[in-house]
Amino acid sequence: MAGLDVPVAETSPAVSVRLEVLRHRADFLRAAKAQRSGQPAFLLQARDRRDADPTIRVGFTCSKKVGNAVQRNCAKRRLREIARHIIPTHGHPGHDYVLVGRPDATVSRDLAQMQLDLIRALQKVRP
RNA sequence: GCGGAUGGCUGGAUGGUCGCUGCGUUGUGUUUCCGCUUUGCCGAGACGCGACGUAGAGGAAAGUCCGGACUCCAUGAAGAGACGGUGCCGGGUAACGCCCGGCGGGGGCAACCCCAGGGACAGCGCCACAGAGAACAGACCGCCUGACGCAUCGCUUGCGAUACGUCUGGUAAGGGUGAAACGGUGGAGUAAGAGACCACCGCGGGUCUGGCAACAGCCCCGGCACGGCAAGCCCCACCGGGAGCAAUGCCAAAUAGGGACCUCGUGGUGCAAGCCAGGGCGUCUUUGGCCCGAGACGGUCCGGGUUGGCAGCUAGAGGGCCAUGGGCAACCAUGGCCUGAGAUGAAUGACCAUCCAUGGUCGGGGCAACCCGACCGGGACAGAAUCCGGCUUACAGGCCGUCCGCGCUU
């Protein structure tokens, strides 16, 4: 962890955009129809809302394929953890992002690697 | 020491950095309302953003298999029926299909474990195949008596013995079939045999004794008659209205402003109220009640729309510990102290370090068990969803206690 240079701490979001959590089913369905980028430990879906609000919204979801309730909860916590560090600095204002968990990998993959994965995924879905 | 039985507890620890949700206090922004010393202040509420404090998953939170609390719907009362469930006896409990104690049966050397364990004389039904015979059964091979025929042998020439065949009768000991064959073993008895008889065991019935009871024991009688299946129908006893917090109530938005039913053919008399008769209110009976012109109102259901928010929502048959008393125990009573998750795409965490338990490799010490050091791996099952009481299922390990058998020592 110490050797990896993850650009998280130093770029504290001074002009931070606020982060909101997606809570409604319709938002998830809209995001699923937009851009996507698969990564080893998760799948990123991204959608430009095309409204004036610059708020970035993030949702997390895990199907039953991920595992039992403990594994699903754990996967969502890890996805929240990387999103909390990466999305405010690397995300695009006015977008909705959805992170989808994958079986085994979301729980077992190294967290620093997953943060790098997320940065790469965010660059891929850039419009 | 080894092997086993059983009861209970626990379910990694500490620290650091960054975060989540509820509650409390507080700061600040927007907005609404009230008052006015009237255009900005006080107070209250809602929403948003912070600060500080505090709390925050389980023994199974799981499966959803039982029992309740609670909410809504239905319901006049009593009885019967139907349907579903439970099933040795007694106790505990709010209740239970749960728990405790006892009884009976089975397993184990034992500690101990397992059992849906009422009724087969209330009735119906089933018992395949095999076998002679399978449910108040039956006689295949056998065994035995008698008659006749035939063969052989013996001789006292018309009898005896033996073998075979046919017929008549007796028998159920033995063989064989089956899951099961109408008591078992031994004796006595007989032509051969048989509970026909005797002893013991089993079975059935009865008196007495002990026990609240299930049941047990002694004695007497019967003399084998009375097979199994009720987790087949059933009988008996007891219990049970239905649905479930996504219940239910409210607000907002959106869609529709629709359809069906309650309201079905009542009659006589009377101006009417009413009375009489008839019918209806979805199992039946008794008894009571309500309704029976049309429309409206209202109610229920269907169809259509919304998948937002608030309440329900966490203090209750609460839980834990201790003491005293009652009880073999489950548990109960009294007193004291401590404790208290409420999320809703669903919080209670992520990462790192050290320690602890544990596995592997290497090195050193030691006769050995083992000890020390280094490195690597690595944390069981599993996540509250209205709340309790149980049951069942999953589970790395660790700790404490009680008991039994064997071995050793004394």
Add this chain to the structure above:
RNA sequence: GCCGCCUUAGCUCAGUUGGUUAGAGCACUGGUUUGUGGAACCAGGGGUCCCCCGUUCAAGCCGGGGAGGCGGUA
């Protein structure tokens, strides 16, 4: 979360009061026919009756527990 339903051959389904060998169609394999293929005809193989325990002489069927799948519900 709550409430229901289902599990039999590779697939879709039957299976009576528990009874002797668990069947049907499609699919598969081999053969006949044909110049070849299809179709047709003939023959054949293939089953942990989802799993475990129990009741019974005997379980796909009866009882209990578990696993997996499907549906409904604001």
